[in-house]
Amino acid sequence: MSIAKAKAEIARLAASGLAVELVDEGVQPYALVRGVEAPSPPWDRKVYDILFPIPVAYDMGTPLDAFYFGLPYTFNRGEHNRVSGQVITIRNCQWKLVSWHYPDGKPFNPATDTIESHIIHCRGFFLERGATNART
Amino acid sequence: MPELNLRISAADWDRLRKHCAPSFRGKRDTEYGAIGLLGKRTVAGRLSELIVARILWPEPGDVITHPHCALTFSSRYMRRAHMAMRKEGLCGLLTVHTHPMSDEYVDFSCYDNEQDPLLMENLVDLWPDTWLSSVVLGAQCQKGRLWVSRQQPAWLTTLVSVGESLRYLPLDGQPAPAAPAPSEIFDRAMALTGSGALAQLGRRTAAVVGASGTGSLMCELLVRGGAKRIITIDHDVVKDANLNRILYATKDDARLRRPKVEVLKRGIEGLGLGCEVVAVVGSILDSDVMKQLNEADFIFGCVDRDFPRMLLCQYAYQYRVPYIDVGAEIGGDSEGIVSTDARANYIAPGRWCLRCTGLINARRLAFESLTGPERKRRIAQGYSDDLLLKQPAVMDINMRAASMGMMLLRHLLQPFLLTPLPVTLAENLVTYNMKPVAAVRAKNDVCDICQANPAAGFGDCAEPLGLPSDVAASLIEDEEEPE
Numbered sequence: 144m145s146i147a148k149a150k151a152e153i154a155r156l157a158a159s160g161l162a163v164e165l166v167d168e169g170v171q172p173y174a175l176v177r178g179v180e181a182p183s184p185p186w187d188r189k190v191y192d193i194l195f196p197i198p199v200a201y202d203m204g205t206p207l208d209a210f211y212f213g214l215p216y217t218f219n220r221g222e223h224n225r226v227s228g229q230v231i232t233i234r235n236c237q238w239k240l241v242s243w244h245y246p247d248g249k250p251f252n253p254a255t256d257t258i259e260s261h262i263i264h265c266r267g268f269f270l271e272r273g274a275t276n277a278r279t
Numbered sequence: 280m281p282e283l284n285l286r287i288s289a290a291d292w293d294r295l296r297k298h299c300a301p302s303f304r305g306k307r308d309t310e311y312g313a314i315g316l317l318g319k320r321t322v323a324g325r326l327s328e329l330i331v332a333r334i335l336w337p338e339p340g341d342v343i344t345h346p347h348c349a350l351t352f353s354s355r356y357m358r359r360a361h362m363a364m365r366k367e368g369l370c371g372l373l374t375v376h377t378h379p380m381s382d383e384y385v386d387f388s389c390y391d392n393e394q395d396p397l398l399m400e401n402l403v404d405l406w407p408d409t410w411l412s413s414v415v416l417g418a419q420c421q422k423g424r425l426w427v428s429r430q431q432p433a434w435l436t437t438l439v440s441v442g443e444s445l446r447y448l449p450l451d452g453q454p455a456p457a458a459p460a461p462s463e464i465f466d467r468a469m470a471l472t473g474s475g476a477l478a479q480l481g482r483r484t485a486a487v488v489g490a491s492g493t494g495s496l497m498c499e500l501l502v503r504g505g506a507k508r509i510i511t512i513d514h515d516v517v518k519d520a521n522l523n524r525i526l527y528a529t530k531d532d533a534r535l536r537r538p539k540v541e542v543l544k545r546g547i548e549g550l551g552l553g554c555e556v557v558a559v560v561g562s563i564l565d566s567d568v569m570k571q572l573n574e575a576d577f578i579f580g581c582v583d584r585d586f587p588r589m590l591l592c593q594y595a596y597q598y599r600v601p602y603i604d605v606g607a608e609i610g611g612d613s614e615g616i617v618s619t620d621a622r623a624n625y626i627a628p629g630r631w632c633l634r635c636t637g638l639i640n641a642r643r644l645a646f647e648s649l650t651g652p653e654r655k656r657r658i659a660q661g662y663s664d665d666l667l668l669k670q671p672a673v674m675d676i677n678m679r680a681a682s683m684g685m686m687l688l689r690h691l692l693q694p695f696l697l698t699p700l701p702v703t704l705a706e707n708l709v710t711y712n713m714k715p716v717a718a719v720r721a722k723n724d725v726c727d728i729c730q731a732n733p734a735a736g737f738g739d740c741a742e743p744l745g746l747p748s749d750v751a752a753s754l755i756e757d758e759e760e761p762e
Contacts, residue, residue: 170750171650199750200648203589203728204634206641209657228660240656253641254723 146172148202152258163262165197168233172197173211175234176262181269187217193265194238197258206251207261210268211238225268243268282436285373285412285423285450286320286599287331288628288736289442295334295375296416302377303418310350312376313337314360317412318738319370320598322573329412329425329435330599332369332736335360349390350376361402361409369740371410371425372402378415383454385417387424399426414438414450422452441599442629443699445577445691447479458693477505479692484574486510488563488591489581490539492524492677493605495546497579499526500685502547502554509547509554510571511540514562514755524674562755563587566745569594573739577691579684580604585639586647586754589728592632592639593744596732601691602626604633605684607676621679622705625687628736632729636702637720651756679706 149165153174156163162177174197178190192213198205212226214237228240245251245264287295299311314335320328341356352374360372378385387395395413402409412435414423423435440446448455485506487497490513498509516536517528525539527546540558547556561568564586572578572594580591580602588604595602603625610618626632633639646654683704690696701715725731734741745751 169650170747170753171653196649196653198645198648199746199754200586200589200644203593203644203648204641205645205648208642208645229656231656240660242660250642 146197146199146201149174149197149258156259156262161259161262163258166194166233170199172199173233174258174262176265179262179266179269185219186269187220191216191269192236193262194233195261195265204253206245206253206256207258208245208251209243210241210261210265212241212268213237214239241268281325281327283326283425283433284328284437284439285331285414285435286328286439286441287315288599289440289444289446290629291315291331291334292438292440292446293442298336299375299377299416302379302416303382306346307379308346309344310348310377310379311344312342312350312352312374314352314356315373315375316360316364316367316369317371317373317410318736318740320573320738327573328439328738329371329373329410330736330738331373332367332740335363349388349394357398357402361405364409365406367737367740369737370408371412373412373414374398375414375416378417381415381417381420383417383419385415385420385422385452387413387415387422391415395424395426395432396429400429403429415452417452420452420454421448421450423450439576441601441627443627444694445479445601480505480688481507483576484508484510485577485579486512486572486575487579487581488512488587489583490525490543491515491521491581492672492674493607493681494579494581495524495526495528495539495543496674496678496681497581497605497684498543498547498556500681501579502550502552504685504689507554508557510557510559510575511543512559512561512563512568512571513539514560515539517542521672524672524677562751563590564746564754565748565751566743567748568751569743569745572600573598575600577688578602579688581606581681581684584647585633585644588633589639589644590744592626592634592728593732595626596628596632596729597734597736597741597744598738599628599736603684603687604638605680607680616709618710619676619708620705621676621683621708622703623680623683623687624703625691625700626729630700630729631702631719631722632726635719635722635726635729638703648754650753676708679708 153163153165164175166173166175173194175194177192179193181191183189193210195210225242226239227242230237230239298313302309302311315331316333318330318332319326320330337356341353343351343353364372399411402411411426414421424432425435426432435450438448438450485501487494487509490511498511501509516538517532519533522528522533528542532542538560540560544556544558547554559568559571563569578591578600580588582588591602603623605623608620609616701717702719703716705714705716
C-alpha cells in the first residue's frame, strides 16, 4: 500500500508547470506548493508557500483538509485570525496551521476532488473569502 | 499433510455449477466447462490456497464438445485466459469440466491425466511461472488438483465458497457429508463430531483483530463454541482504564502493562478446552502483521477505528475471506443519549463494504491516517472534535455486539437466519429494538473496495495491504482509548 495516487497527481501537476513537490517529513508526507499568489495589500507579499499533509490513506479516498502557511507574514500589517494553529518546521522553514475548512455542504469529494482542487481551495484563503473572514 | 484449498466467491461457484448443469440433465452425454484465473494465498512462503479471481466465461466456439467425447478448450480461449493471467499478474489458470455420468463420485479420466501435463507443458513454455489447476465436476461432487510442474500434481483438499453462506466442499471426488438436522445446530455434542457449524469451527482458524472489550469476548465465544485455533492481534497493553471490560485482565496485568493479546492467550488457553491462541503483538495497519491473516479462515474485526476497518475490508475482498465487523456506537444530542447500538456487519464477495455501508467516515479515515503529531495539531485547533472516539466501552454493550458476531458466524457455517443477511444487524438498546438495516447509506456501484475491486481474488498476487512498520507505528502513536 502506498500513496501512489497522490504521487502521480503531484508529478502531473509539476509536469504542467506548478511548483509543487512531495515532502517526506519523517513518515508523514506533505505536498509543498510554492508561489501561491496573493493580493498585496492586504498581504505583505505577492506570493506565499503553502504545505498540506497527505493522509497515508489518501489512495483509499480520504479527503484533504486544512493547510500550513509559510511564515513570516503580515495581513493588514497585523495577523490574520485564521492563522492560529501550531508552528512546525519543515525544510528549515516555519509553517503555521491555518483554519481553512471546506464550506458546509460542499466538502472535499474524494471521487471528484484532487490535490489540484485542494490547492485551488487553499488559494481562496488569500482572496476575497479569506479576507472577508478575517474582517468578521 | 497441510490443506491446499480452492477459494471462490459463492456467486462464481453457483454460476459455474449452473453453467455446467445441462451436463447432468437429459441424455447426460455432453461435457461442459470454463476457465478461471487464479490468485494465491501463502503462509510463510508455502502455498495454502488458490483463489479464483474470476471466471472467463466461454464465448461461442471457445469450448468444443461432442456427445460422448471429452471436452476441449479452444486454443483461442486458452490463449485469452493465459494472456489475461499474465497481464494482471495472476499466478495460474483453473480449468473446470464435467463428467456427465458421475453423480456422487468423480475422478479424472485417463484422457485428463494425459492432457493436463501436456497443457501444463505448453503453458510453461509460454510463461514459466504458470500454474495449472484442474477441477472435474460430478453432479454432487468435485475433485481438484494443481500442477506446478509437469510431474506429479498436488491434490486440492477443500473448495471454500464465500458469499451469503460459507460452504466447505470436499475436492476429493466424494460426496460432502450430510449436514446435521436443524435440531442439532445448537447441540454442541452432536455438532462437534458431525459436519455442522461447530465441527467446521473446530477445523478452521479464526482471526480476532482487537483484543480489548469486544475482542476478548469474541475469543471467549469462539472457544466456547468449539474453535481450536485463534489468532488474536492487538498492539496495545492492558491499562487500569480498561480493566472494566477486558476478559482475564487483572490489576497486575495493568501494573506490568502486559500486552492485551498475551493476557488473552493466557486466559483462553488456561480454560483447557484445547484451543491454541496465537498472540500477535502489533498493529493490523502494519503490513507484516496483516500477513498473519493469511492463516485465517474467517476474521472478526473488534476495533474502534476506521483505518483498520478499511484495511480489513480490502483484505476480505482481495482474499475472498469472510469478515465480520462488530462494534458499538452511541448516538446523542443535546438532550442526552438517543441510541446505544450494538452492531455486526458481514463483509464478503457480493456484499457491501463498510465504506458503502456508511460506517466508515471519510473524514475520520483521513484523520486516523495522519501521524500522531499531525493529528494532535488538528485536535488542538478544534478541527476534529467530532472525530474523537465516543464509542461505549463497557462490557455489557460489547457483549451484545460480540454475541451478534458469533451468531452470524454460526449462520454462515450452517444457515438458520433469514437470508440475505441485512447490510447491518444492529440493536438499539435505548429503544429495545433489533434493527436489520437493509439500506446502504453511501452506496457506490463502482466502489473500488467491494463492487469493482481491481484486486478482488488476487490474494498475494496484488500489492500487499497495510503500511510499512514505521508508518504504522507513527499512526498509532498517542492514540487514546475511550475511558
